[in-house]
Amino acid sequence: MTQATLLRQIIDYSSRADPYPLYAELRKTPVLQEGDDLFVVSTYWEIKSLLHDPRISSDARNLSPSAAGTLLQEEEASALPPAFLRLDPPEHDRLRRMTMRPFGPPETPRRVHNMRGELARIVSGLIDGFGDRNRIDVVDDFSYPFPVTVICRLLGVPREDEALFHSWADTIAAGLDPDPGQDPGERRRVTQQARTELGKYLSGLIDERSGAPGDDMLSALVTQHGEDGQMTRMELLSTASLLLIAGHETTVNLITNGMLTLLRNPDVLERLRGDPGLALPIVEELLRFEPPVQLLPQRTTLADIDINGVTIPKGASVWLVLASGNRDPQRFPDPDRFDPDRKDNQHLGFGSGIHNCFGAPLARLEAQLALTELARRLNSPRLVEDPPPYRQNAVLRGPRHLNITFDGFHA
Numbered sequence: 287m288t289q290a291t292l293l294r295q296i297i298d299y300s301s302r303a304d305p306y307p308l309y310a311e312l313r314k315t316p317v318l319q320e321g322d323d324l325f326v327v328s329t330y331w332e333i334k335s336l337l338h339d340p341r342i343s344s345d346a347r348n349l350s351p352s353a354a355g356t357l358l359q360e361e362e363a364s365a366l367p368p369a370f371l372r373l374d375p376p377e378h379d380r381l382r383r384m385t386m387r388p389f390g391p392p393e394t395p396r397r398v399h400n401m402r403g404e405l406a407r408i409v410s411g412l413i414d415g416f417g418d419r420n421r422i423d424v425v426d427d428f429s430y431p432f433p434v435t436v437i438c439r440l441l442g443v444p445r446e447d448e449a450l451f452h453s454w455a456d457t458i459a460a461g462l463d464p465d466p467g468q469d470p471g472e473r474r475r476v477t478q479q480a481r482t483e484l485g486k487y488l489s490g491l492i493d494e495r496s497g498a499p500g501d502d503m504l505s506a507l508v509t510q511h512g513e514d515g516q517m518t519r520m521e522l523l524s525t526a527s528l529l530l531i532a533g534h535e536t537t538v539n540l541i542t543n544g545m546l547t548l549l550r551n552p553d554v555l556e557r558l559r560g561d562p563g564l565a566l567p568i569v570e571e572l573l574r575f576e577p578p579v580q581l582l583p584q585r586t587t588l589a590d591i592d593i594n595g596v597t598i599p600k601g602a603s604v605w606l607v608l609a610s611g612n613r614d615p616q617r618f619p620d621p622d623r624f625d626p627d628r629k630d631n632q633h634l635g636f637g638s639g640i641h642n643c644f645g646a647p648l649a650r651l652e653a654q655l656a657l658t659e660l661a662r663r664l665n666s667p668r669l670v671e672d673p674p675p676y677r678q679n680a681v682l683r684g685p686r687h688l689n690i691t692f693d694g695f696h697a
C-alpha cells in the first residue's frame with residue numbers, strides 16, 4: 287500500500303467505524319508529504335509542538351487556494367467575518383479574551399459550575415422523555431438535543447425560541463454532514479437560508495440585550511466595554527455563531543462515542559453506575575480514545591519549519607491528526623486500550639496551544655452528567671448493532687445513530 291492511498295483510505299467512508307489501524311500505519315511517517323503542498327502530521331510530540339508554534343497560522347486567509355477551495359465553502363457562504371477559531375494573534379487573542387471574560391476564570395469563574403443544576407435537569411428531562419420505550423436512538427433522542435438546549439441557555443435564547451434555534455442548528459449541522467442522497471445545490475441553499483435566519487435572529491437578540499441586558503453570556507458580550515473595547519456587531523454575530531457550531535456536533539459525538547465505548551466495556555459501565563466520580567477520568571479517556579475532532583485540517587505555515595527530519599515549506603497546508611497522536615505508543619502506554627485509570631492523560635482531544643478548546647469545561651461537564659445519568663437510569667442497556675452507522679464526516683467523526691435497547695429504568 288502506498289502512503290498516498292493511505293490518506294485517501296482514512297478519508298474514505300469505509301474506514302469511518304475504525305480508522306485507528308490506518309493511523310498506526312500513518313505514524314510510521316510522522317510528517318508525511320501528500321502532493322505538493324500538504325503535510326500530514328500524526329505523532330504526539332510533533333503535533334503538540336506544531337500546535338504551539340507561532341509560525342503556524344489558523345487564519346483562513348493564509349490557506350493555499352487549493353486547500354481553501356475545499357474547506358471554506360461553508361464559511362464563505364455564511365458571509366460572516368471569521369470568528370477567532372480562524373484568526374491569528376493579535377485579533378484572535380483580543381476576541382478570545384473578550385469572549386472568555388463572561389465565560390470563565392478569572393472574571394467569571396463560576397459560570398459553568400453554576401449551570402450544573404440546569405444541565406442535570408435537562409438530562410433528566412430528556413431521559414424522562416424516553417417514556418415507556420425500551421429502544422432509543424442515543425443520538426436523536428439524547429446526545430443531539432442536549433448541547434443545543436445548553437448553548438441556548440448559555441447565550442440567553444428565550445425558551446420559547448429554542449425550537450427555532452434547534453431547527454437552524456440542525457440544518458446547519460446537516461449541511462456539514464454531506465448526505466449522498468441529497469442534491470448538493472439544494473443542501474447549500476437550505477443551509478444558507480438557515481444561517482441567514484439564525485444571523486437575523488441573533489441580530490434581533492443583540493438589539494434586545496443591549497437595551498435590557500440579562501445575566502446571560504450574550505448580554506455580557508454586547509455590553510462589554512473593557513480594556514479590549516467593544517465587539518462590533520459582526521464580531522458579536524460571528525462569535526455567537528462559533529459558540530453554537532463549535533459546541534454542537536463535537537459534544538454530540540463525545541456523548542455518543544462515550545455510550546458506545548461504555549457498552550463495549552460493560553465492566554466500566556458497571557463501575558460508573560456505582561461510582562459517579564469515575565465520570566471525570568472516563569470522559570478524559572474518551573477524549574483520548576475516541577476524540578470527536580479527529581484532525582485539524584486548516585493550518586498553514588508562515589515560514590519553513592523543520593520537524594522530524596522534514597522541512598515543511600512556507601505556505602504549505604498542515605493537517606494535524608489529533609486522534610492519531612492520542613494513540614501514539616511513544617506517549618501513551620498500551621494506547622489502543624480504553625483505560626479510565628490511565629495516569630498522566632494529557633490527550634489532544636481539545637487541541638493545545640492558543641486555540642485549545644474554549645468550551646472544554648462546559649463540554650466536560652455535559653459529557654460527565656450525560657454518561658453518569660444514562661449509566662444510572664437505564665437497566666441493562668445493549669447495543670442493537672456494532673459498529674453503528676457513522677456520519678460521513680472524517681473530521682468531526684461520530685455515529686449518526688446509536689440504537690440501544692434496555693429493560694426499563696432504575697428509579
Ligand code: HEM
Pocket residue numbers: 344370371372382528529530532533534536537540577578579582634635636637638640641642643644645646648649
Ligand atoms: C466534546 C466537545 C468538544 C470538543 C471535542 C472540542 C474540540 C475542540 C478543538 C480540538 C479545538 C481546537 C481547534 C483548533 O485548534 O483549530 C476547539 C476549539 C474551540 N472550541 Fe471546542 N470542542 C468541544 C466543545 C466545545 C463547546 C461546548 C464550545 C462552546 C461553548 C466550544 C468552543 C470552541 C471554540 C470557541 C474554539 C476556538 C478556540 C480558539 O480558536 O481560541 N467547543 N474545540
